[in-house]
Amino acid sequence: MSENIILTTGIYDAIKEHLRRRKVSIEEEKRLQTELKGAQQVLRRDLPEDVVTVDRKVTIKDHTNDHENEYIFVASTKAKPKKNKYSILSDIALAAVGYKAGDIIKWPFKDGERKIEILKVEPWIQPA
Numbered sequence: 001m002s003e004n005i006i007l008t009t010g011i012y013d014a015i016k017e018h019l020r021r022r023k024v025s026i027e028e029e030k031r032l033q034t035e036l037k038g039a040q041q042v043l044r045r046d047l048p049e050d051v052v053t054v055d056r057k058v059t060i061k062d063h064t065n066d067h068e069n070e071y072i073f074v075a076s077t078k079a080k081p082k083k084n085k086y087s088i089l090s091d092i093a094l095a096a097v098g099y100k101a102g103d104i105i106k107w108p109f110k111d112g113e114r115k116i117e118i119l120k121v122e123p124w125i126q127p128a
């Protein structure tokens with residue numbers, strides 16, 4: 001598991017604003033604040049390709065219920081869950097953002113703590 005998450009400054013600021021607006025549970029808020037304190041902030045061009053961020057297609061295995069899903073994380077304004085596009089501020093994205101392929105995370109989701117693993121992270125190019 002990664003020591004510290006890696007975020008672009010834009011995503012870092014978006015998460016801080018999301019917390020300020022109290023959009024997450026108390027457990028998630030505590031966890032995110034801890035994550036942000038140790039987060040490494042980088043420019044978008046310096047972010048490794050295997051790190052979860054906006055405009056990435058991410059395959060996640062939920063070990064708690066032995067289920068695998070693929071998500072496309074996008075800006076909040078472009079989220080369309082029916083088309084598998086989830087806001088970078090959605091619960092699953094907040095749990096995974098800043099982590100990289102191979103990381104296993106225990107996260108306090110609203111329905112209880114779950115253990116997820118990031119299997120694959122790929123760039124996602126928006127269709128024109």
